[in-house]
Amino acid sequence: MSPVFIILALVTFMAAAAAMTLRHLVHCALAMAVSFVGLAAIYLQLNAQFVGFAQVLVYVGAVAILIVFAILLTRSGEVSNDSIVAPGWVWGVGMAVVIFAVIGWAVLNSPGLPVEAAEAPEVTVRQIGNDLMTRYVVPLEVVGCLLTAALIGAVVIALRDREGEP
Amino acid sequence: MTPLQGCLLLSALLFAVGFAGAVSRRNAILALIGIELMLNAANLNFIAFWRYGEHGGGTGGLMFVVFAIAVAAAEAAVGLALIIALYRHLKTANLDEVKGLKG
Amino acid sequence: MLETLDQIFVSMKHWAVGLFPDMLQPLVSGALxxxxxxxxxxxxxAVTTIFERKGLGRIQNRPGPNRVGPGGFLQFLPDGIKALIKEDFVPQAADKVVHFLAPVVFLIPVLLAYAVLPVGRNMSAVDFDAGILFFFAAGASTELAVFMAGWSSRNKYSLLGALRAIAQMISYEIPLILASVTVIMMVGSLNLNAIVQAQEGYHWVLPRWFVLTPWGFAGFFLFFIAAMAESNRSPFDLPEAESELVAGYFTEYSGFKFALFFIAEYFGMFAVSGLAITLFLGGWNAPLSFLTWVPSYVWFFVKLISLIFLFIWVRGTVPRLRMDQLMNFAWKFMLPMALINIVAAAVWHYMGGGWTRWLVCTLLVVGPYVMLGQALLEHKQVSRRTYRFAD
Incomplete structure (x- = not known):
């Protein structure tokens, strides 16, 4: 546990908590972006450069932008005096605490986890590319289809209803 | 605490925070943000096990995360499109006001 | 001797870093x-701002700034002082924290992008295996800063400007990345130093830059146009169109925060030009085989200044686009051309040597260009514009 990791973990966690508790939705989205950047930095710490950069490119560059646009389009950015939580939220938070307690207990007491850190694996981008084109080529194609379908589906769903239709 | 356990604990924490937000906030967009956080917690686990576990020089963990990021992007796009369509229809993005299935 | 001159900055840095104890060396190296x-x-x-104002003045038949210093070339000093001592004004309704953070968040990723640019032989700050991905990730982060600036100001012009800017940046990011994919396919690496090394060497006296191949030529122009749009330069400066939106997303900024936006925009322009040089114009390689004795960093900056000149020239001569024209251009012309260009690059790679591949690839690029152009202009009445002068 290096101090760098602890700092990054704290930033990531605080930003995630802020994203879930702040009143103003745009602030939530921005806090979420900070949390994703923190995660990307943790990936870099763990020698996963490619994934870290891809994380920033996709989450900060695309998903965060999508979310702030959706906030503006649904006028959720205007602060109202209503409660920000749904009725019965205590149960939700309680469940979350239980989940964390169970996973945390399992992580701390599991005998199967490797105790000392292994050699840092060296994976070059070339290796990732080769694997994508050989061993993982079917998932790659499936993801391609999925993204195309999502693209078309999102456009169709969000299209304005034509006049005359409900 | 070993580095691997640190990563796993952080991921559990993120997952719990995301879960709490997703089920207890009223706004649909925040539910989506919570789901994204949960997905990212899972990604962190993959990377942590890839880094510290028995990997034999493979790229399995990385690949899983790359695909998960792509799927998460698709999920965000469709989810937000749904929320926008919902808002057009019912003039609200609050989940507890969306009760009926009939339009 | 020439070798030392070429590596003088590298060896100076090594010497300076060597003065410190082992523990501090990575820190000192980074700081340097x-x-x-x-x-x-x-x-x-600083030089570019004055260069631009003088150049625009020339293009528009006026002298440009000519009071401070010899020929007005010290104008940037009073401008800088003015920006520093101006009142820093924050609107009352603004979201103070986000309003404050936006210019900082805008500048930091732009500066980070420079870390991977090779400005000379052995002269890149970090040698990432996935350098180009890092560059694009840093570039993509600026979009959020633009949103923060526009949204936090609580001003309709700011918000509209920010939304325009983000829509434009996202649309043009796709052709930008697809245009660079051709180079990545050819070199087989995301490392910018490896990309420069792949363009080393000469045919007779001509360099082996990618811009001198059909796909590279098309790729360079696609990249350059998209870069112009990414850095919000005229003719793509709709986000800050003065006549429509006051100043776009930084309408409500003044003093040094405004200056930060200004600096970040220019730094972004330099960074993306540097990437264009690295990808298509051979990086720090000399343009002709008998000029290799000139130090590598000189060539990089000569190319950078020429590209900046091109930016200024375009700004001075091309009128601004309309929003729908901008989007149509990105999605109906740039995107298909970039995809076709990737096919052309693949064909080039698999046809081996010989002149046939020149012919096939040129046809593959020029044919769709002509057809797309005709298809897009079919329903438009394009005729010679008649100018009415006030006489």
């Missing part, structure tokens, strides 16, 4: 790189 980047590109920024 950052200081060099900020110093050199900051000076370039």
């Amino acid at each position: 790189s950052v200081a060099a980047i900020i110093g050199v590109f900051g000076a370039l920024f």
